[in-house]
Amino acid sequence: MLFEKLKFDVLQILTVSETTIEKKLKQICELLQAEVAYYDWVGFYFKNGDKQELKLGPYVGDPTDHEIIPFGKGICGQVALSNSNFVVPDVKAQDNYIACSISVKAEIVIPIFYDGENIGQIDIDSGTLNPFTNADELFLEYVCTEISSLLKNQNYKIWLK
Ligand code: SME
Numbered sequence: 001m002l003f004e005k006l007k008f009d010v011l012q013i014l015t016v017s018e019t020t021i022e023k024k025l026k027q028i029c030e031l032l033q034a035e036v037a038y039y040d041w042v043g044f045y046f047k048n049g050d051k052q053e054l055k056l057g058p059y060v061g062d063p064t065d066h067e068i069i070p071f072g073k074g075i076c077g078q079v080a081l082s083n084s085n086f087v088v089p090d091v092k093a094q095d096n097y098i099a100c101s102i103s104v105k106a107e108i109v110i111p112i113f114y115d116g117e118n119i120g121q122i123d124i125d126s127g128t129l130n131p132f133t134n135a136d137e138l139f140l141e142y143v144c145t146e147i148s149s150l151l152k153n154q155n156y157k158i159w160l161k
Pocket of ligand 1: 078
C-alpha cells in the first residue's frame with residue numbers, strides 16, 4: 001500500500017540522510033507531493049518563537065502570501081489552538097478559512113507535538129474535492145510523530161530561531 005511505502009521513505013529521509021532539518025522537511029514535502037496524486041501543496045508551519053502565530057517553514061507548491069498566520073485564523077490557526085487534526089473536505093464550506101489559491105478545494109492539517117506541546121503542523125492543500133480519508137490522517141500523524149522525534153534529538157528550539 002502506498003502509505004506503507006511512504007512511511008518507510010519518510011523514515012529514511014529523517015533518520016538516514018545527513019542533512020539539515022530544514023532540508024529533510026523540504027524533502028518530505030517533495031516526496032509527498034510527488035507520490036500522492038491529490039497532495040498539491042505540502043508545507044509546514046511552526047510556532048513563531050513566543051508569539052501567538054505560525055510561521056511558514058519548508059513547502060512545495062505555489063508560493064503563498066501567508067507566511068505568518070495568527071493563532072485562531074484560518075484552518076492552520078485553528079489547529080494551533082485546538083491541538084486536533086482538521087480535515088476540510090470542501091474549503092467553500094468553511095467560514096474561517098484563508099485562501100491561498102482558487103484551485104484549492106480541500107485541506108488537511110495535522111499538528112506536531114513536542115513534549116505534549118503543539119509546536120507546528122503539516123498542511124496539505126488539494127485541488128480535488130473531498131480526497132482525504134482516515135488513512136491520510138493516520139499516515140500524516142505518523143509523519144508528524146517521526147518529525148517530532150527528530151526535533152527532540154536535535155533541539156528544535158535552536159532550529160526554529
Ligand atoms: N488555507 C490555510 C492557509 C495556509 S495555505 O493553505 C498555504 C488556512 O486556512 O489556514
